[in-house]
Amino acid sequence: MCNKIKLFDCVAILLSVMLSFLFFAGYAMAGAPEKVDCQAEIEWDLTSEVSITNFGCKTGEHKKDPALIFTAELKNVSDKPLRYRINIFLLDMDKAAGHLVPRKGKPPVVEPGKSETVTIPFIKTSELSKKILVIVKTMGL
Structure with missing residues (x-):
């Protein structure tokens, strides 16, 4: 059970980082x-x-x-x-x-x-x- 929670936390953090990167990259290119x-x-x-x-x-x-x-x-x-x-x-x-x-x-x-x-x-x-x-x-x- 403990390993499943850690895996879930890692995936959630990784997904959050990736989405924020895509958001900021899109913002920087919005006015190209x-x-x-x-x-x-x-x-x-x-x-x-x-x-x-x-x-x-x-x-x-x-x-x-x-x-x-x-x-x-x-x-x-x-x-x-x-x-x-x-x-x-x-x-x-x-x-x-x-x-x-x-x-x-x-x-x-x-x-x-x-x-x-x-x-x-x-x-x-x-x-x-x-x-x-x-x-x-x-x-x-």
């Missing part, structure tokens, strides 16, 4: 864009009020310096005007950059149903990252 043009393992952490419709990365130049350049198109899927903060972390290179979307405006917001494209360069970075984390949050006005 349909079109991604970037050869990297990307983790997405997006607010429910935004959709990334297009995301890409490439190497190039920014003001005559080599750069890894990211392009993201953010769409406001809420029913109110919002401003966003996008952060991109190159996890295997210990680098990060961020941008306000939109950067300017009166008021600086993306209207419901509208999209805004932003370019984020990592200056003096000449190679593609293999592990990337993208975070998008809403900002207060």
Whole structure:
């Protein structure tokens, strides 16, 4: 009887751990864009009020310096005007950059149903990252 209880407890704990892993993995991938043009393992952490419709990365130049350049198109899927903060972390290179979307405006917001494209360069970075984390949050006005 004692061994059966221990086995039941072990199975219950293992099942709980597996379900929580699937929940959090699904949450991290919930906002992944349909079109991604970037050869990297990307983790997405997006607010429910935004959709990334297009995301890409490439190497190039920014003001005559080599750069890894990211392009993201953010769409406001809420029913109110919002401003966003996008952060991109190159996890295997210990680098990060961020941008306000939109950067300017009166008021600086993306209207419901509208999209805004932003370019984020990592200056003096000449190679593609293999592990990337993208975070998008809403900002207060």
